[in-house]
Amino acid sequence: METVINGVTLLSEATTSNETARRNIDVIIEFFSLYLKDKDRFYSLWADEDPSVITPYVTGDVAVCQVGVHAGWEAVKAFWDPIHDDMHGTFDWFIDEIIPGEDPNVIITRSHSNIDVQADGIWGGKHVKYEGRYVQFFRFIDGKVKSFEEYYDTAQLNAAYGG
Structure with a gap:
């Protein structure tokens, strides 16, 4: 099964009968669809109080990924603003599985x-x-993203972004 929603390709169907989970899944799809496109709308998906971004440890070669936890609006915007403001081109998302x-x-x-x-x-x-x-890992409160935690191949990221 492959479905494209707002530019995000879903490669499997999310199976849940829980209405809260369904609404949160819709937020996740919108989250990915807004990458490099609409920063204000992207931020509107986040909880008003104390959002956080959690990333794995990486080397200092990666400009905005030097801290494992970015807590509070100032830190979250310091993480996302350079992605939205300074990256121009294609950043296509494919969701392989929603759990x-x-x-x-x-x-x-x-x-x-x-x-x-x-x-x-x-x-x-x-x-x-x-x-x-x-x-x-997406954690929600009242239908908004409370935290976003992401794990990826840091060696690959450093090879692409590093000096």
């Missing part, structure tokens, strides 16, 4: 991306082209 947790406010995705961007600003004007593979 609702027992708690409908916790959803795991396995995904991959095709990236071909000019990364300006703090990225140093680099052309970046690679296919990334990820496991992401």
